[in-house]
Amino acid sequence: MPLLLKVRGLTRKFGGVFANNDISFDVAAGSVVGLIGPNGAGKTTVFNLITGFLTPDAGEVRFEDRDITGKRPDLLSRRGIARTFQVLRPFPRLTVEENVMVGPIARGESMAAARQRAGECLELVGIRHKAKDLARGLSTGQRKRLEMARAMATQPRLLLLDEITGGVDQPSIPGLIALVARLREEGVTLLVIEHNMRVIMELAEKVVFLHLGEKVAEGPPAEIARHPRVVELYLGSHA
Amino acid sequence: MRWLPLAFVAALAVYPLVFSMPFPQHVVIMALLFATLGTAWNILGGLAGQVSFGHAMYFGIGAYTAAWFYKGFGLSALVTWPVALAFSTLAAVVVGLPTFRLRGHYFVLASVFIMQAVYIIVSNWGAVGAAIGLELPVYRPSGALDALWHLQFHMSKLPFYYGILLLFVITLAAFEWIRRSRLGLLFVALREEEDAARSVGVDTMRYKLLALIVSAAFTTLCGMFYAHYVLYVEPISTTSLTISVEIAFIAIFGGIGMLWGPTLGAFVIVPMTELLRAHLSGHIGLGLAGAQDSGIAAWLKYLAAGGGGQLDILLYGLMIVLIARYQPRGVLGFFRKLD
Numbered sequence: 001m002p003l004l005l006k007v008r009g010l011t012r013k014f015g016g017v018f019a020n021n022d023i024s025f026d027v028a029a030g031s032v033v034g035l036i037g038p039n040g041a042g043k044t045t046v047f048n049l050i051t052g053f054l055t056p057d058a059g060e061v062r063f064e065d066r067d068i069t070g071k072r073p074d075l076l077s078r079r080g081i082a083r084t085f086q087v088l089r090p091f092p093r094l095t096v097e098e099n100v101m102v103g104p105i106a107r108g109e110s111m112a113a114a115r116q117r118a119g120e121c122l123e124l125v126g127i128r129h130k131a132k133d134l135a136r137g138l139s140t141g142q143r144k145r146l147e148m149a150r151a152m153a154t155q156p157r158l159l160l161l162d163e164i165t166g167g168v169d170q171p172s173i174p175g176l177i178a179l180v181a182r183l184r185e186e187g188v189t190l191l192v193i194e195h196n197m198r199v200i201m202e203l204a205e206k207v208v209f210l211h212l213g214e215k216v217a218e219g220p221p222a223e224i225a226r227h228p229r230v231v232e233l234y235l236g237s238h239a
Numbered sequence: 240m241r242w243l244p245l246a247f248v249a250a251l252a253v254y255p256l257v258f259s260m261p262f263p264q265h266v267v268i269m270a271l272l273f274a275t276l277g278t279a280w281n282i283l284g285g286l287a288g289q290v291s292f293g294h295a296m297y298f299g300i301g302a303y304t305a306a307w308f309y310k311g312f313g314l315s316a317l318v319t320w321p322v323a324l325a326f327s328t329l330a331a332v333v334v335g336l337p338t339f340r341l342r343g344h345y346f347v348l349a350s351v352f353i354m355q356a357v358y359i360i361v362s363n364w365g366a367v368g369a370a371i372g373l374e375l376p377v378y379r380p381s382g383a384l385d386a387l388w389h390l391q392f393h394m395s396k397l398p399f400y401y402g403i404l405l406l407f408v409i410t411l412a413a414f415e416w417i418r419r420s421r422l423g424l425l426f427v428a429l430r431e432e433e434d435a436a437r438s439v440g441v442d443t444m445r446y447k448l449l450a451l452i453v454s455a456a457f458t459t460l461c462g463m464f465y466a467h468y469v470l471y472v473e474p475i476s477t478t479s480l481t482i483s484v485e486i487a488f489i490a491i492f493g494g495i496g497m498l499w500g501p502t503l504g505a506f507v508i509v510p511m512t513e514l515l516r517a518h519l520s521g522h523i524g525l526g527l528a529g530a531q532d533s534g535i536a537a538w539l540k541y542l543a544a545g546g547g548g549q550l551d552i553l554l555y556g557l558m559i560v561l562i563a564r565y566q567p568r569g570v571l572g573f574f575r576k577l578d
Contacts, residue, residue, distance in 0.1 A: 051438065077440035085438075091431035094424075102428040103439035105421045114421075154439050 003065070004029040004158055004189045010049055010059035018213040019045040022059070025208045025218055027158070032180075032190040034204035034221065036197070038233060041210040043193045044086055047160050050191075051083045052076045063158065078107065082156035084147040086163045086193070092136035096127065096146055099135050103154040114153075121149040124186070125179060141172045148183065159183065161192040165199055177202055197225065244499065248408060255400045264396045268403055268468065270509040272461060275407045277490040277501025278414050279457035284487065285496035286414075286423060287450035288430025293334070293350035294486045296357045297455040299478025300327045301462020303361070306373040306472045315390045316463035327459035331451045339447045342433070354483050362474045372473025375466060390467040399468045406464060407502075410457045415498055417453070426450055430496075458486075488555065492562055494571025503571055511554065 005027035012020045020042045027033045035043050048054040050061050052073040061069045068076060091099050100118035101111075109117070122128040125145040130138065138146060144164070151159055164180055165173045177199055184190055194200050200207060200221055207224040209217040217227045224230055251271070255264050276298065284290045304323035305316045316323070338349040362370045380386035380393075392398045417423045428436040429443045437443055466472050476482065485508075493504025566572045 053434065053437075072442075073434075073437040074440050074442045077438060083438050085435065089432045089435040091428050091435065093431055094427060098424060102424060102436065102441065105424050106436075106440040106442075111421060150435075150439060 002029050003027070004063065005050070005191070006060075006062040006065075007046075007050065008060045008062070010046065010061065011057050012045055012049055012054060013057055018042075020049065020056070020059075021213045023210070023213075023215050024059075025215065027189060027191055028206075029157075029189055030184075030187070031206065032184055032192065032204045034200040034207040035191060035193045035210065036195070036200060036207055036224075037210035037216075040212070042213040043210055044162060045213075046210070047083060047162055047191075047193065051081060051160060074106070077103070077154055077156075080155070080157040081160070082151035082154045082158070083160040084144070084151055084162055086166065088140070088143045088147055090135035090138070090143055090146050090150075092134070094135055095131065096122065096133055096135055096138065097131040099146055100149045100153045103150060107154075117153050118149070121153045124152060124182065125149040126175075141168050141176070144168065144176065145179065148179065152183065152186070152188070156188055159188045159190050161190060161194075164192055164194050165196050166194075173199065201225065248404075251404055252401075255397055261394075261396055264400055266510050266513045268396065268400055269513060270506050271400075271403045271407045272465065272468075273485070273489050273509050274502040274505035275403065275410045276458060276461050276486045277493065277505055278407075278410045279454050279461065280486050281454075281490045281496065281501050282414055282417060282426075282457070283450045283454035284490060285500070286418060286430065287426040287447055289339070289447055289450065290347050290487065291350045291451075291454075292347055292480070292483045292487055293354035293357075294454070294458050295478050295480070295482035296330065296334075296354055297327050297458035298462040298465070298482060298486070299357070299361065299472075299474070300330060301459035301464075302466040302472040302477040303367055303373065303462075304459075305463040305466035306375050307367060309375045309467075310373055313389075315388060316467055317388065317390060320460065320463060323459050323463055324456050327455045328452050331455040332448065335448045335451045336444075339444055339451075351480065351483075354478075354480055358474055358479050361478055368473070370474060372471060375470040375472075377470065399464075403464055403468075406457075406460060411498065411502070413453070413457065418498070422446075422449070488559070490569075492558060492569055494569030497569070497571045500569050500571045504569070507570070508555075508558075515554075 003026050007026070008024045010020050010023040011018065023042070023046060025033070035046060037043055045054065049056050052071050052075070055070040059069070060067060063079060063081060068079065091102065097115065097118045100121050101114040104114035104117050105111070119128060119131065122131055125148050127138075127142050127145050127149070130142060135143070135146060148161070161180065164176050168176065173196070180190065180192070180203055192203065204221050207219065207221045208215060209224055209227070209230050211233055216229050216233070217224055219227070251267070254267060258264060276294070280291065280294050301323050304319055304326060308314045308319040308322070334350075334353055338346055338353070341349055361367060367373060378389045378391045380389055380391055386392050386398075417426070425436070425441055425446050429441055429446055433443055462477065465477070489504035489508055490501040491504075492508065493502065494500025562569065
């Protein structure tokens with residue numbers, strides 16, 4: 001499979017502490033890659049560096065073989081990179097439909113075309129019946145779906161999902177896993193942060209394990225789950 | 240409720256025919272002026288969510304451009320408005336480019352500081368009359384067309400009344416048009432959650448600048464109106480922090496982000512201020528309470544009399560406290576359906 005995203009030597013310090021130190025990995029087109037690690041491992045920093053919300057101190061991000069290091073988030077969105085936020089960020093006083101329309105509108109689509117696309121994306125994530133509600137009235141699970149719909153409406157080739165199941169009650173988890181699988185069937189390459197190992201095992205072909213800002217291991221999920229350092233650092237307390 | 244706005248505008252159109260005395264007309268002219276200023280402010284502050292306490296700068300640009308060209312070359316705002324709009328757009332870009340990188344409270348602070356700097360510069364700049372200001376020479380028009388060319392109409396306030404009514408309606412229409420358009424959706428998205436807007440491709444700097452330029456343009460036109468109406472511009476009444484705060488306060492008090500919010504705010508606050516000044520200070524003279532007055536009554540009259548006391552400012556403060564406590568969305572928040 002050709003490479004869609006290539007991360008090389010990504011480094012970012014916050015006040016002398018390495019949030020990311022020399023992190024490198026690849027994301028093949030059409031794949032699902034999981035980014036895991038304990039709290040404070042630097043996963044969200046990786047997301048922010050790739051999507052342009054932070055600028056790296058060193059290192060390079062290549063997307064479709066072009067250097068995109070330090071480019072603005074809105075420009076990267078136009079290039080085909082979308083993301084969701086760990087702390088959900090819907091536009092609270094817009095309707096669910098309007099939330100999803102913002103991306104297409106920002107690309108110059110007409111109101112009607114944007115509404116149409118919003119409808120399709122809401123259908124995909126299963127909250128079309130909420131289209132006319134204000135976003136602030138949604139439950140956490142519905143907000144996660146809204147964020148995915150909003151990201152999908154930008155027609156991304158790479159989608160970064162920050163915590164698919166975080167903060168969601170147990171019964172909702174299988175539905176969200178099925179949804180992510182469906183996004184993949186739409187042809188979107190996925191890079192996902194996820195705490196729940198079961199979810200990662202089910203979805204990802206490859207897992208990158210971070211700890212204290214450094215890459216500790218990389219490989220197929222089954223292999224990572226057996227990796228001694230991963231077991232010690234991450235799974236030890238659960239197993 | 241849909242007919243209410245139309246009835247309101249119709250009532251405004253008839254009002255000066257019923258109330259022909261200068262003072263009642265003046266009060267509504269000032270209310271309309273501030274309703275227009277508040278609505279213009281609301282495009283940036285309400286829709287795009289960038290609260291500015293520096294809008295008097297654009298008001299001043301309009302007022303001074305009108306005054307300077309009329310005084311120097313006899314050219315009225317009818318001709319010079321494109322020049323003023325060019326200045327205001329330039330100023331908006333110069334202010335916006337650096338300050339829109341700041342977020343939230345920092346943008347508010349930056350807008351205050353820039354405003355104060357401009358006030359100090361204007362107050363000391365000889366070419367625009369420094370602290371004394373510029374007077375627009377009074378002109379005796381020879382006919383209706385001549386009067387229109389000079390924007391001078393003897394003692395009649397009617398042309399000014401209908402002029403500001405027209406600008407008011409245009410500004411309201413512009414606000415509503417933007418709010419319903421694709422542009423409005425992008426403005427509100429960046430107001431609601433800036434990072435999320437950027438993540439889906441909204442160039443937030445560009446749209447903030449655009450909101451500021453449009454908002455500043457209407458504010459500048461208001462300044463031009465003011466110069467021709469009052470025939471005198473000086474720093475305190477045009478480009479000061481007081482005016483900046485008044486513009487923002489009227490919009491916030493009435494209902495930020497809502498079409499009729501600033502208008503409601505202006506029609507409550509401006510008449511109140513004008514009436515307080517006119518009635519309370521009128522028979523007290525220089526702020527000396529009469530012998531028969533004592534205690535609170537005497538103090539209130541002293542405050543109202545203008546001798547260092549400003550009762551209207553005191554009432555502003557009281558209203559800010561009440562509105563912040565009971566309805567942070569502004570008075571119009573009590574009647575949400577109007578919007």
